[in-house]
Structure formats: C-alpha cells, structure tokens
Amino acid sequence: MIQQFENTYDVTVIGGGPAGLAAAVSAWEVGAKTLLVEREEKLGGILKQCIHDGFGLLMFKQKLTGPEYAQYYIEMLKNTDVNITCSTFVTDINRQDDGIFHLILVTHHGIKHIYTKAIVLATGCRERSAKQIFIHGTRPAGILTAGTAQYYVNILGQMPVKKCVILGSGDIGLIMARRLTLEGAEVEGVYEAKKELGGLLRNYSQCLMDFNIPLHTQTTVTRVFGEKRVSAVEVCSVDENMSRINGSERIIECDSLILSVGLIPENELAEKMNITLDAETKGPAADQCYQTKKDGIFVCGNAFHVNDLVDYVSSGARIAGKCAAKYKKRERRLIPVIHDEKFAYCVPQLIDIDSDQKKADIYFRTKQKEEDKHVTVTSGDNILIAKKYIEMRPSELEHIQIDIDKIEYGNDKIHVKMGKVE
Ligand SMILES: Cc1cc2nc3c(=O)[nH]c(=O)nc-3n(C[C@H](O)[C@H](O)[C@H](O)COP(=O)(O)OP(=O)(O)OC[C@H]3O[C@@H](n4cnc5c(N)ncnc54)[C@H](O)[C@@H]3O)c2cc1C
Known part of the structure; x- marks a missing residue:
C-alpha cells in the first residue's frame, strides 16, 4: 500500500502496527493532516504473523486473529485521507530552529524529506x-x-x-x-x-x-x-x-x-532524539497524553512499554494520536509518577497538570505475584483512587484510572502504592 505523499504534515506516525494505525486514525479524526510511515510492505505490524485468536476481546468483544484485528483499523484508515507510505524507513529525525521536525525517509523512490509539527513513535519492540x-x-x-x-x-x-x-x-x-x-x-x-x-x-x-x-x-x-x-x-x-x-x-x-x-521497546529513533529512556520500561518516559519529555514527540504501543494485550495498545494510541493532532508548544508542568518497590513499573511516568486530557490510565506490572492487595494512587494526602486486586501477576498488565482535576497543585509527586487488604 503506497500512496503519493506530500512533504508537510501536522502529524507523522512512524510504524504501521496496531499502535500506529490507531494513532493515525485518531489524529485524522481531530483534523490533523497525517502521514503514516511503515518500513514493511504491508500494514499490521507484528499482528500479520499472529494467526492465533484472542485479539480484540476488550476492544471489539470478539475473539479475532491478529490479521483480522489489524484489518479493522486498516478499513477505518480507508475512510480517511491519511497519507500512507509502506516500504519506507525513517532513518533520522531533527528539529529545526522553528520547532518543525525534519524526517529523512528511505523509500523505493529514493530519499524523501518530510516536515511535520508532531511525531508519534509507534515503532513496536524487539525480541531479546x-x-x-x-x-x-x-x-x-x-x-x-x-x-x-x-x-x-x-x-x-x-x-x-x-x-x-x-x-x-x-x-x-x-x-x-x-x-x-x-x-x-x-x-x-x-x-x-x-x-x-x-x-x-x-x-x-x-x-x-x-x-x-x-x-x-x-x-x-x-x-x-x-x-x-x-x-x-x-x-x-x-x-x-x-x-x-x-x-x-x-x-x-x-x-x-x-x-x-523478553521484548525491548524499539527506541533507536528516540535515542537519536536524546529522549530520556525509562530504566524500567526501556522506552521513553511520557505523560498521560503520551508526550515524551521532548515537546511534540509522542510515543505509544510497544515502543512505549511492552503490552500483553493489543486492546490496550490501541486505546493508548488513540489518545497519543489525538493529543499529537492538538499539539501546540507550551510550558508543561509535569508531575512525576513514582511507585513502591513492589511494582516493576508504572506508566505514564509523568502527569501534565494543565493538559486537556483530564483522565489518566496508569498501567502497571508487579515484580512478583501478589494476592489480596490494594493499589492506591495518592497526591500528597489526597487519595485519587484505591482499588482492590484479588491477584496480580508480573505477566499481566493492570490499569487504574485517575482524575487529573483531583490532583492538588503544589504536590510534587503522584505516588502509586500497594498495601495489604485489611
Ligand atoms: C507473538 C505475539 C503474540 C501475541 N498475542 C496476542 C494476543 O493473543 N492477544 C493480544 O491482545 N495481544 C497479543 N500480542 C500483543 C500485541 O500483538 C502487541 O502488543 C501489538 O502488536 C503491539 O503493537 P505496536 O503497534 O506497538 O507494535 P508492532 O505490531 O510491532 O508494530 C510496529 C511497526 O513499526 C514499524 N517500524 C519500526 N521502526 C520503523 C521505522 N524506523 N520506520 C518505519 N516503520 C518502522 C515495524 O515495521 C512495525 O510494523 C502478541 C504479540 C506477539 C509478538
């Protein structure tokens, strides 16, 4: 699937797996001129080779195979005017003095130069x-x-x-x-x-x-x-x-x-852009809008952290695409999200207190199997949410939603804690 493409965009999505597909559709839905770049010949990412079923149970309430799940989004894309270029590899990204990103693309037709206001990294992960x-x-x-x-x-x-x-x-x-x-x-x-x-x-x-x-x-x-x-x-x-x-x-x-x-987020481009990588997830740190510490660069899917369910990938990527489409440079007041030792990691690692994205899904994994535990998210003395879990396992990603408006200004961190159910 190769279309003609122009050289200036509001949003460029790198990676045409489930994360990139969902991000491109949602960026287009809020009016952004969008380009989707995929290095392989076909869209779908890793789902192309996952012919077993079990995809989409949360998103579509159906047991789909990987290619069927990807096809849902490919069909959605057909009803948009997102420009798509496959067999195209993004090799370099630079930010110009005017804040616009300059991307170098290697295509069948030679090197292309693209200029874009925002980027969504949806490059997936690698196997160890x-x-x-x-x-x-x-x-x-x-x-x-x-x-x-x-x-x-x-x-x-x-x-x-x-x-x-x-x-x-x-x-x-x-x-x-x-x-x-x-x-x-x-x-x-x-x-x-x-x-x-x-x-x-x-x-x-x-x-x-x-x-x-x-x-x-x-x-x-x-x-x-x-x-x-x-x-x-x-x-x-x-x-x-x-x-x-x-x-x-x-x-x-x-x-x-x-x-x-094990799998490790594919973060070559992020590293080239000097984006801070999280030692726990091995992907870039980001806020609830999926914006990394570099303004205008968003990350989603397995490039952000390794997900076990594609449904979580798509729902996060939709937020990333929408926020990238609305991106305007401004000062961000970022509050770090920290967690107890018992968690392997929590994402997002940051909360942008002034963002329009007023709900944040905090995804986490535990280091070992935990039973009958409360997970509580606090901001100072204020409990943002508490939820009881009968069982949590390192292999299963859990999530809990917080309301950003409940965060008190002046508290310097958000704390994710685990405690025994009394
Ligand atoms: C074997 C396997 C089985 C799974 N089974 C299930 C299951 O049963 N149910 C379930 O819900 N989930 C399952 N998952 C998880 C789910 O498939 C993944 O979480 C999801 O595919 C991740 O999507 P992604 O878009 O982040 O990454 P990918 O699907 O890996 O897509 C990334 C895309 O980015 C492209 N790319 C990378 N770098 C560049 C570049 N520089 N320029 C251009 N393009 C680039 C790649 O070619 C690729 O197409 C499974 C995963 C695997 C690997």
Missing part, C-alpha cells in the same frame, strides 16, 4: 536475542527467537525445527510451542529460569496444558552443542538468585533452541 542472554557453547544454526520461528511458519510456510527446546515462558514462546506442535514438530519442553510463568495464564492453559507440553520453572539452558546445526542443549536447575544448582544438569537432544526471553 541469543547474544543478550548468557549461554555457553557453540553458535550453530537452529537458535532462533520465537518471533522468527513464527515468521517462518506463519508467513513463509516453512518449518524451521523438528525437535526443539523453548527457553522462556513468555507469550510468544507459549504460542509457538502450540503452533510448532500442530505443525508436526516435537516440543520437548518450555524452560523458565524464574519461579513464575512469564506469559498469560490463558496461554499456559491453551498452549501447553492442552498439548501436554511440560513447563519446567526455575530451570534454564546453560549450554548449546552442535557444529553446523544444534544437536543438543544442556538444561540446569537454578535457585531463586538464578545461580545454577550443580549436579542438576541434563542433556536434551534437539535440533533447535527457541528463545522467548
């Missing part, structure tokens, strides 16, 4: 690779990330494995355990170094339990064997500090090691 985790041994063919295995099977129609071990119990790993089994491969087991499952419980039940694939927690892969192709891996039990337990080593013969060991 074998180089980012420490495994001894050789580096033969047959070590691949779960997303790459999914691309081989679902897009290219090729089977990359016959018998594999999966390291990491993230959702993509669980989904690929089922997918590879259905396609005739043997999945020896899923190995997880942590005590807890990394993915959603529903994926554990539907992808592993239903197919009798064992999950081994507190166990990791410590060595790879093989010259040209993987021939075996060594697995080993680990204690709570992730230290190996000597004597627990076991060799498993297999031709592949599939990695599902």
Whole structure:
C-alpha cells in the first residue's frame, strides 16, 4: 500500500502496527493532516504473523486473529485521507530552529524529506536475542527467537525445527510451542529460569496444558552443542538468585533452541532524539497524553512499554494520536509518577497538570505475584483512587484510572502504592 505523499504534515506516525494505525486514525479524526510511515510492505505490524485468536476481546468483544484485528483499523484508515507510505524507513529525525521536525525517509523512490509539527513513535519492540542472554557453547544454526520461528511458519510456510527446546515462558514462546506442535514438530519442553510463568495464564492453559507440553520453572539452558546445526542443549536447575544448582544438569537432544526471553521497546529513533529512556520500561518516559519529555514527540504501543494485550495498545494510541493532532508548544508542568518497590513499573511516568486530557490510565506490572492487595494512587494526602486486586501477576498488565482535576497543585509527586487488604 503506497500512496503519493506530500512533504508537510501536522502529524507523522512512524510504524504501521496496531499502535500506529490507531494513532493515525485518531489524529485524522481531530483534523490533523497525517502521514503514516511503515518500513514493511504491508500494514499490521507484528499482528500479520499472529494467526492465533484472542485479539480484540476488550476492544471489539470478539475473539479475532491478529490479521483480522489489524484489518479493522486498516478499513477505518480507508475512510480517511491519511497519507500512507509502506516500504519506507525513517532513518533520522531533527528539529529545526522553528520547532518543525525534519524526517529523512528511505523509500523505493529514493530519499524523501518530510516536515511535520508532531511525531508519534509507534515503532513496536524487539525480541531479546541469543547474544543478550548468557549461554555457553557453540553458535550453530537452529537458535532462533520465537518471533522468527513464527515468521517462518506463519508467513513463509516453512518449518524451521523438528525437535526443539523453548527457553522462556513468555507469550510468544507459549504460542509457538502450540503452533510448532500442530505443525508436526516435537516440543520437548518450555524452560523458565524464574519461579513464575512469564506469559498469560490463558496461554499456559491453551498452549501447553492442552498439548501436554511440560513447563519446567526455575530451570534454564546453560549450554548449546552442535557444529553446523544444534544437536543438543544442556538444561540446569537454578535457585531463586538464578545461580545454577550443580549436579542438576541434563542433556536434551534437539535440533533447535527457541528463545522467548523478553521484548525491548524499539527506541533507536528516540535515542537519536536524546529522549530520556525509562530504566524500567526501556522506552521513553511520557505523560498521560503520551508526550515524551521532548515537546511534540509522542510515543505509544510497544515502543512505549511492552503490552500483553493489543486492546490496550490501541486505546493508548488513540489518545497519543489525538493529543499529537492538538499539539501546540507550551510550558508543561509535569508531575512525576513514582511507585513502591513492589511494582516493576508504572506508566505514564509523568502527569501534565494543565493538559486537556483530564483522565489518566496508569498501567502497571508487579515484580512478583501478589494476592489480596490494594493499589492506591495518592497526591500528597489526597487519595485519587484505591482499588482492590484479588491477584496480580508480573505477566499481566493492570490499569487504574485517575482524575487529573483531583490532583492538588503544589504536590510534587503522584505516588502509586500497594498495601495489604485489611
Ligand atoms: C507473538 C505475539 C503474540 C501475541 N498475542 C496476542 C494476543 O493473543 N492477544 C493480544 O491482545 N495481544 C497479543 N500480542 C500483543 C500485541 O500483538 C502487541 O502488543 C501489538 O502488536 C503491539 O503493537 P505496536 O503497534 O506497538 O507494535 P508492532 O505490531 O510491532 O508494530 C510496529 C511497526 O513499526 C514499524 N517500524 C519500526 N521502526 C520503523 C521505522 N524506523 N520506520 C518505519 N516503520 C518502522 C515495524 O515495521 C512495525 O510494523 C502478541 C504479540 C506477539 C509478538
């Protein structure tokens, strides 16, 4: 899908996955002249290869496959005059003295220059690779990330494995355990170094339990064997500090090691723009309008923080697109959102007290499984909201909504706390 495009815009959305699609539609809805840039040939982002169902339960109250979910937004875009350019890569962004952003685009027709008042970064995330985790041994063919295995099977129609071990119990790993089994491969087991499952419980039940694939927690892969192709891996039990337990080593013969060991926001462009990245989310810090600390640059979807449900991605991206369309340079009074130790992270990290966006959804993950806890958001002595959670798990993103008008001016932070239900 390539259209002719001009060179000046109100909003340029970078990335045509579910975040970029929703942001572009909502920017256009509030009257912005909008450009959507996607580096791949087709829109849809990671959803193109997610042919399993389970998308859109919150947004459309339906169980859709990834391509079906993406198609909903692609159809919406067809009724707009958003300019779309696929097979186009944004390689650089600079801000001119007049505040307008200058983007360099690499296209099939050569280098293009675009000028835009606001930018929405919707560039998704990357999978952690074998180089980012420490495994001894050789580096033969047959070590691949779960997303790459999914691309081989679902897009290219090729089977990359016959018998594999999966390291990491993230959702993509669980989904690929089922997918590879259905396609005739043997999945020896899923190995997880942590005590807890990394993915959603529903994926554990539907992808592993239903197919009798064992999950081994507190166990990791410590060595790879093989010259040209993987021939075996060594697995080993680990204690709570992730230290190996000597004597627990076991060799498993297999031709592949599939990695599902985490996702990291794709933040090359943000880094180029010197945007502060949050050490916890690894994405840019942003306020409730999804505006980063750099005026005029917004971020949404997995580029902001890694989401487990696409529905959350779309709803946040709609706010990002609308706010980018309304963007005007002004002083922002930003209040930091801080959290207790028990949370892995909370987003947004900032609240813009003067913004028109008077409600803020605070999304958070806990560090470990928590039961019967209250989550309270306070501003000074003022309780903005308190909610009881029967169970919270690190793999499941939770959210709670605060009313910005309830925040007292003069309080220098918003605090997200966790306490026992009395
Ligand atoms: C295997 C898997 C299974 C999942 N299963 C479910 C599920 O069952 N239910 C559910 O609700 N959610 C599921 N999710 C989560 C959901 O799919 C993601 O949260 C969502 O797709 C993230 O959307 P995004 O737009 O932020 O990123 P992406 O979908 O990754 O889109 C980012 C886009 O940006 C483009 N891009 C990046 N850099 C540039 C650049 N410099 N220039 C131009 N374009 C660029 C990329 O090509 C890509 O198309 C799953 C995710 C995965 C990976």
